[in-house]
Amino acid sequence: MERIMDHLAHERSKAQFSVEEMKIIWAGSLHAFQVSDRIARLVASDPGFRKDNRAVLSRKELFKSALRKAAYVWKRINELALSEEEASWLRFYVDELAYAYIHWGMFVPAIKGSATEEQQQKWLPLANNMQIIGTYAQTELGHGSNVRGLETTATFDQETDEFIIHSPTLTSSKWWPGGLGKVATHAVVYARLITDGQDYGVHGFLVQIRSLDDHFPLPGVTVGDIGMKFGSGAFNSIDNGFLRFNHVRIPRNQMLMKVSRVTRQGKYVESNVPKQLLYGAMVYVRQIIVADASIALSRAVCIATRYSAVRRQFGPPHEDENGKGVETQVIDYKTQQSRLFPLLASAYAFRFVGEWLKWLYTDLIQKLEANDFSTLPEAHACTAGLKSLTTSAAADGIKECWKLCGGHGYLSSSGLPELYAAFVPACTYEGDNIVLLLQVSRFLMKTISQLQTGKKPIGTTAYMAHVEHLIQCRCTVQKAEDWLNPSVILEAFEARAIRLSVACAENLTKFATPLQGFSELSPDLVEAAVAHCQLIVVSKFIEKLQQNIEGNGVKQQLETLCNIYCLNLIHKHLGDFLSTGSISPKQASLASDQLRSRYSKLRSNVIALVDAFNYTDHFLGSVLGRYDGNVYPKLYEEAWKDPLNDSIVPDGYHEYIQPLLKQQLQNARL
Numbered sequence: 033m034e035r036i037m038d039h040l041a042h043e044r045s046k047a048q049f050s051v052e053e054m055k056i057i058w059a060g061s062l063h064a065f066q067v068s069d070r071i072a073r074l075v076a077s078d079p080g081f082r083k084d085n086r087a088v089l090s091r092k093e094l095f096k097s098a099l100r101k102a103a104y105v106w107k108r109i110n111e112l113a114l115s116e117e118e119a120s121w122l123r124f125y126v127d128e129l130a131y132a133y134i135h136w137g138m139f140v141p142a143i144k145g146s147a148t149e150e151q152q153q154k155w156l157p158l159a160n161n162m163q164i165i166g167t168y169a170q171t172e173l174g175h176g177s178n179v180r181g182l183e184t185t186a187t188f189d190q191e192t193d194e195f196i197i198h199s200p201t202l203t204s205s206k207w208w209p210g211g212l213g214k215v216a217t218h219a220v221v222y223a224r225l226i227t228d229g230q231d232y233g234v235h236g237f238l239v240q241i242r243s244l245d246d247h248f249p250l251p252g253v254t255v256g257d258i259g260m261k262f263g264s265g266a267f268n269s270i271d272n273g274f275l276r277f278n279h280v281r282i283p284r285n286q287m288l289m290k291v292s293r294v295t296r297q298g299k300y301v302e303s304n305v306p307k308q309l310l311y312g313a314m315v316y317v318r319q320i321i322v323a324d325a326s327i328a329l330s331r332a333v334c335i336a337t338r339y340s341a342v343r344r345q346f347g348p349p350h351e352d353e354n355g356k357g358v359e360t361q362v363i364d365y366k367t368q369q370s371r372l373f374p375l376l377a378s379a380y381a382f383r384f385v386g387e388w389l390k391w392l393y394t395d396l397i398q399k400l401e402a403n404d405f406s407t408l409p410e411a412h413a414c415t416a417g418l419k420s421l422t423t424s425a426a427a428d429g430i431k432e433c434w435k436l437c438g439g440h441g442y443l444s445s446s447g448l449p450e451l452y453a454a455f456v457p458a459c460t461y462e463g464d465n466i467v468l469l470l471q472v473s474r475f476l477m478k479t480i481s482q483l484q485t486g487k488k489p490i491g492t493t494a495y496m497a498h499v500e501h502l503i504q505c506r507c508t509v510q511k512a513e514d515w516l517n518p519s520v521i522l523e524a525f526e527a528r529a530i531r532l533s534v535a536c537a538e539n540l541t542k543f544a545t546p547l548q549g550f551s552e553l554s555p556d557l558v559e560a561a562v563a564h565c566q567l568i569v570v571s572k573f574i575e576k577l578q579q580n581i582e583g584n585g586v587k588q589q590l591e592t593l594c595n596i597y598c599l600n601l602i603h604k605h606l607g608d609f610l611s612t613g614s615i616s617p618k619q620a621s622l623a624s625d626q627l628r629s630r631y632s633k634l635r636s637n638v639i640a641l642v643d644a645f646n647y648t649d650h651f652l653g654s655v656l657g658r659y660d661g662n663v664y665p666k667l668y669e670e671a672w673k674d675p676l677n678d679s680i681v682p683d684g685y686h687e688y689i690q691p692l693l694k695q696q697l698q699n700a701r702l
């Protein structure tokens with residue numbers, strides 16, 4: 033036991049940089065670090081937020097426990113008079129999915145984004161004080177991705193000045209909204225607006241669905257939970273629900289009227305803001321999900337890295353720091369490094385691109401407030417594309433981390449199965465990842481076609497202005513060290529991205545209609561979108577390194593991580609880089625040489641690099657990822673806690689095992 037604890041301490045002593053300074057870089061600022069650190073400790077030390085029994089709770093117990101915690105969170109927020117920032121850290125570290133995620137994450141943003149000032153003044157105080165609990169009811173049984181295909185109707189009745197909300201078919205039943213099944217009192221419902229017999233397409237409406245007195249569904253409302261979801265714990269603490277309306281009436285002023293409105297006379301009036309602002313809540317949440325992806329991936333990487341330093345298998349006996357003969361730490365196997373270190377680098381890369389995306393979103397909101405809608409298409413493409421890229425990579429990465437921990441990774445107590453089950457739906461919710469990449473490719477094709485009209489591409493597409501150079505340029509790498517030059521890396525990624533996009537644009541012209549071309553070429557378009565999004569992540573990592581980064585050795589570690597992130601992408605997508613002629617086979621081989629050498633350079637710092645995430649053992653929720661590395665005794669202790677070990681002879685022995693054994697005995701005697 034002592035040896036293992038010493039072992040991680042020894043790993044920490046090998047770090048070549050200031051972990052404390054890296055913690056600040058990871059958090060985003062000294063202030064963010066201090067607040068998040070304080071709240072993380074507060075949560076970890078409060079028995080009311082215990083979560084180690086989650087995997088063995090039944091669905092009903094789990095749901096009730098999530099309700100209890102959500103109420104307790106609200107109580108603590110008020111008792112401690114926490115600021116909005118502190119409150120959101122508290123909800124984050126409690127780490128239990130409940131209705132509050134949707135209430136704060138989607139219901140409130142949807143009101144802020146789509147309601148008029150007057151409507152906000154009425155509804156936001158109620159929502160902010162949790163006097164009403166809201167959900168975001170967009171998806172239906174029949175349609176999720178195709179929002180324009182939603183079937184719920186909101187028909188204006190001029191006589192009573194009301195909308196009649198109705199579910200005309202089974203497939204129009206709302207299906208999936210979080211917090212809807214058993215908790216929400218109100219919902220932002222997306223429905224087809226019909227007035228004067230004309231269908232004006234999908235709009236948002238604020239609808240009360242349950243009584244504020246006894247919590248029963250209001251007349252005409254049928255509502256319930258859609259059932260168990262993948263994995264134990266995970267998303268089963270939340271009540272994703274179904275909802276049907278039978279001619280439910282709401283006042284006209286509960287249509288969210290920022291984008292367009294219906295007058296007392298039933299006239300449909302558009303405002304001067306683009307109709308896409310109706311989807312504003314999705315842009316907001318997608319940007320949050322990118323930050324979430326870096327957190328989910330970094331949790332898994334932290335667990336797998338610490339455990340890989342503790343775990344030993346095979347190898348010529350080494351001498352440890354005390355001169356004892358020991359086997360090889362699995363982290364020293366090159367295969368383990370080549371699977372794990374790129375994930376560590378990705379966690380940092382996603383953190384920085386998430387930080388940038390937050391800035392982009394804030395900038396968008398400021399511009400929208402000034403009636404400048406020019407950056408909306410780019411913000412939509414960036415949030416959609418990066419949500420897709422980072423969640424797919426993080427979900428795959430978490431699964432890889434569990435395999436990197438061998439058999440013990442499969443145990444609930446490793447924390448990895450639940451983390452995976454809780455995170456993998458991020459590839460689907462808030463937009464299926466492929467559907468979102470197709471949105472990016474649509475934006476890219478539009479940008480390319482506008483190049484011919486002389487329109488200058490901006491922001492993340494600015495590189496497209498150099499299309500002629502990027503189509504012709506040749507990568508200058510001659511030796512492995514040349515791959516450490518950021519401008520060489522950037523040019524290779526730009527060349528690959530633009531060549532894939534231009535090839536798609538050229539191929540699209542060969543089809544009878546753009547629609548047919550888009551459909552036939554969609555796999556290629558998705559690859560072009562991935563290449564563009566990876567370029568964004570690479571360029572934002574490189575930009576981060578150009579900032580003033582303080583702290584002993586911190587910048588050097590980030591440079592190594594950036595090199596690993598980029599070179600590993602080249603390695604994984606070699607087909608693209610070679611087929612587009614962005615690099616040569618010889619240069620690809622030099623990139624692999626450089627990648628191997630970066631792994632060796634990173635090796636002594638990896639434990640400190642995961643310590644910089646500053647995750648408490650409570651938040652990690654993993655025996656394998658414990659800070660002290662004391663894995664084996666704790667695994668043994670956890671095993672004893674399983675309810676099956678409550679009795680020595682299991683329940684069912686007398687009914688099912690004993691008769692069997694006795695029967696065999698009789699047979700043997702015969």
Ligand SMILES: CCCCC/C=C\C/C=C\C/C=C\CCC(=O)SCCNC(=O)CCNC(=O)[C@H](O)C(C)(C)COP(=O)(O)OP(=O)(O)OC[C@H]1O[C@@H](n2cnc3c(N)ncnc32)[C@H](O)[C@@H]1OP(=O)(O)O
Nearest residue numbers: 133137138170176177179180308311314315412461462463
């Ligand atoms: C909550 C906290 C988060 C933290 C996470 C933690 C825990 C998670 C807990 C719970 C889960 C949380 C939330 C999940 C909630 C949901 O899933 S809500 C449902 C989300 N649904 C979707 O995302 C549906 C996906 N579909 C779409 O986005 C669109 O309908 C579509 C694919 C874009 C539709 O395409 P289409 O019909 O062709 O286009 P349309 O005519 O509708 O639009 C045309 C133009 O509008 C542009 N555009 C599309 N979307 C946006 C947007 N969001 N913003 C700005 N602009 C947009 C589009 O590019 C077109 O532009 P053109 O210029 O005409 O090309």
Ligand SMILES: Cc1cc2nc3c(=O)[nH]c(=O)nc-3n(C[C@H](O)[C@H](O)[C@H](O)COP(=O)(O)OP(=O)(O)OC[C@H]3O[C@@H](n4cnc5c(N)ncnc54)[C@H](O)[C@@H]3O)c2cc1C
Nearest residue numbers: 168169170171175176177208209210457460461462463466
């Ligand atoms: C855990 C969870 C929580 C959720 N929470 C909410 C919520 O709070 N509120 C809410 O309204 N919704 C919620 N949803 C619903 C979610 O937003 C949708 O499931 C999601 O948008 C995907 O839509 P879909 O289910 O219709 O998938 P589909 O579109 O049916 O996807 C099925 C397959 O078809 C493919 N596909 C679809 N369209 C195309 C296309 N044009 N081209 C190529 N391939 C295509 C997809 O890639 C996918 O492989 C939640 C979902 C989950 C899993």
